[in-house]
Amino acid sequence: MTATVHPIGRPAGAPATAPSLDPIMALVAQDLNSVNSVILDRMQSKIPLIPELAGHLIAGGGKRMRPMLTLASARLLDYPGTRHHKLAAAVEFIHTATLLHDDVVDGSDLRRGKKTANLVFGNPATVLVGDFLFSRSFELMVEDGSLKVLKILSGASAIIAEGEVDQLTAQRQIETSEERYLAIIGAKTAALFAAACRIAAVVAERDEQVELALDAYGRNLGIAFQLVDDAIDYVSDEATMGKGVGDDFRDGKVTLPVILAYAHGSPDERKFWEAAIIGHRTSDEDLAHATQLLRQHNAIDLTLDRARHFGQRAIDAIAGFPASKAKSALIETVEFAIARGY
Amino acid sequence: MTATVHPIGRPAGAPATAPSLDPIMALVAQDLNSVNSVILDRMQSKIPLIPELAGHLIAGGGKRMRPMLTLASARLLDYPGTRHHKLAAAVEFIHTATLLHDDVVDGSDLRRGKKTANLVFGNPATVLVGDFLFSRSFELMVEDGSLKVLKILSGASAIIAEGEVDQLTAQRQIETSEERYLAIIGAKTAALFAAACRIAAVVAERDEQVELALDAYGRNLGIAFQLVDDAIDYVSDEATMGKGVGDDFRDGKVTLPVILAYAHGSPDERKFWEAAIIGHRTSDEDLAHATQLLRQHNAIDLTLDRARHFGQRAIDAIAGFPASKAKSALIETVEFAIARGY
Incomplete structure (x- = not known):
């Protein structure tokens, strides 16, 4: 069912260097320094536990994917100002608050290869520092002063x-x-990707069509990212993933690979999945069996096909913009998102 | 150390009817209906668990103290519009989100005489619905469109x-x-009381002095309220309190009554408090002993004295406004807050 895999958005037969985040990182490097300054400055508080806990995650090696998208989108539109630095920081604060609360909700113990904040600092502080960062993100937006950005x-x-x-x-x-x-x-994932891109069109004062194009780019990229993450959870190892392989399985999370393997499964296999998802199959052997079923039904490849579909839609959403370094970087970011799964 | 107790803000010797929330409730009854409509409308979601969980707390018999303060403050300023209805709902959403997260943080099982949301729906859903309400409150403010309100x-x-x-x-x-x-x-308490009152001055387009007067009224009232709550936790019973008596004690919360009893305590008593606060004295006998020590050192009365001081400051903060039903209602609200402790 899977087609020949070549980087989407490029002609087949073009040189097959592995797509990476290098172009987007090079494009926004200087802007990102400014965003990082805002982040470090605005996560401070007279309550020492707040920057300590927030810093554990924020300084903990995240890719700054969402702020990079705001910055690269602004570049795509040749926005000459600096308003987007504060707003990209606001986006990262919303994301960080969400991650902190997610880890409490899931009882996770590993993120980006490090112990989670809830494990180190406890659930109560983690919930409250999430609230703090969320409030701070709105303070940053209010300082910027755009009601449109606030609405988005x-x-x-x-x-x-x-x-x-x-x-x-x-x-x-x-x-x-x-x-x-x-x-x-x-x-839960794509809405913030969409908003991160869209607000660049607002600060650059472009019309709604541009807003919607960037929204669609971010939304489809976000879905592709999440689908590839869901696939990787079954096939990667802890070192590359930064979290344990099979975490979704053990948590009883019904992700697309499982949905597809279940749909294609025999009655016996369906019984296995039912037991697994309600939490009665959590051993390493169970995970191995699950992975084998996914392989047997091609569920990982089917999931990655879906990811490629949304990735292509992301690329097509910005097809109308003239060629530029920013456009190439945004395209390669999509290719990178997909390529992680192969 | 305690002076003769008479309702503050009235001359000594005036008829000693128990102060109540009746005047403020009568003053804002109609406005509050509109606010409740906004609250009910905007806590809806296509995810049924959200209104179910939010409604558990929101419909659960709260006094709507903070929205009432926004509404009464607007009356004090003769504001003729309806913008404050949405904003009062936004204030209540922030408050509700905070309560939901508080109950998770404290592991509480009783609030307003009902099982807490975290006990009924679990911590994960409670954290996330808090986040939802918090986001909704900002959506409401954005719809109103005042950057000043958003900033506050x-x-x-x-x-x-x-x-x-x-x-x-x-x-x-x-x-x-x-x-x-x-x-x-x-x-944690007074900032939202202050903001709830202050935003009325913003929608009524009054100058900064009016904003600051209402901010001071709300802030001091909030502190008084919390101090009386802290006192009541040691002297009330579950029926009137809506939560268990001695909850603060068992949670190791250092509130003002404890701070004062500790300050005045003998070395042996200090040892008791130290053991109690780190969680080694949580029996009913320990609570009885704690209560006895508080009584012996007059710590409850001293706490209520402090509350009266802040209550008086709240009343004095709005002394400059001409006499009106709204002003009387705001004054009696302070008196009610204090009188609960006696």
Whole structure:
């Protein structure tokens, strides 16, 4: 079912260097320094535990994917100002707050290869510092003063929280459909990617069509990213993943690979998945069996096919912009997102 | 040390009817209906768990103290519009989000005489629905469109979170000073009271002096409220309190009554408090002993004296406004806050 794999967005037969984040990182390096200054400055508080806990995650080697998207989108539009530095920091604060609360919700113990904040500092402090960062992100937006940006990011925040609750409701429910799953990751992951790109069009004072193009780029990229993450959870190892392989399986998370293996599974296999997802199959052998079933039904490749589809939609969403370093960097970012799965 | 107790803000010897919330409730009854409509409308979501969990707390018999303060403050300024309805709902959403997260942080099982949301729905959903309500509150403010209101409420939210983290750091630390304690409740409780009142001056387009007067009224009222709550925790019973008596004691919370009893205590008594606050004295006998020590050192009355001081400052902050039903209602609200302790 999988087609020949070549980097999407480039002609087949073009040199097959592995796509990377290098172009986007080079493009926004200087801007990102400014964003990092804002982040470090604005996570401070007279309560020492706040920067300590926030710094554990923020300084902990995240890719700054979302702020980079704001910065690269602004470059795509030749925005000459600096308003987006504060706003990119606001986006990263929303993301960080979400991660802190996620780790509490999931009881995770590893993120980006480090112990999670909830494990080191406890759930109570982690919840509250998340709240603090969330409030700070709105303070940054208010300082910028654009009601349009505030509307986009407060809307995205509400949608993220809805998506997280929806995911919680779907947890341990093997009957989750692909449609519902896509709605969940569209909310909990892709909404902030979309908003991060879209606000660049607002600060650059471009028309709504440009806003919508960047929104679509970010949204589809976000879905592709999440789908590849879901695939990687079953095939990677802890060293490259920064979290334990099979974590989703042990947590009873119904991700797309599982949905597809279940859909294609025999009655016996379905019984296995049902038991696994309600938490009765959590051993290493169970995980090995699950992985074998995914392989047998091509579920990882099918998931990556879906990711490629959304990746292509992201690339096509910005097809109308003239060629530029920024455009190439945004395209290669999509290719990188997909290539991680292969 | 305690003076003769008469309702503050009225001459001694005036008829001693018990102060109540009746005047403020009568004053804002109609406005509050509109606010409740906004609250019910905007806590909806296509994810059924969200209104279910939010409604558990929101419909659970809270006094709507903070929205009432926004509404009464607007009346004090003869504001003729309706913008404050949405904003009062936003204030209540921030408050509700804070309560949900508080109950997770404290592991509480009773609030307003009902099982807490975390007990009924679990910590994960409670954290996430708090996040949702917080985002919704910003959406409401964005719809109103006042950057000044957004600044006041995002600032207050950050301060609340800081205060909560600070309180967490102070938990189980008997050496907490009265000064630090006042800073904590100033942040975690009084900041939102202050903001709730202040935003009325913004929508009524009054000058900064009016903003500051209402801010001071709310802030001092908030501190008074919290101090009386802290006293009541040791002297009330579950029926009137809506939570268990002695909860603060068992949680190792260093509130002002404890700070004062410790300050006045003998070396043996100090040892008792030290053991109690780190969690080694949690039996009913220990609570009885603690209560007896508080009585012996007059710590409850001293705490209520402090509350009266801040209550008086609240009343004096609005002394410059001409006499009106709204002003009387705001004054009686302060008197009610204090009288609960006696």
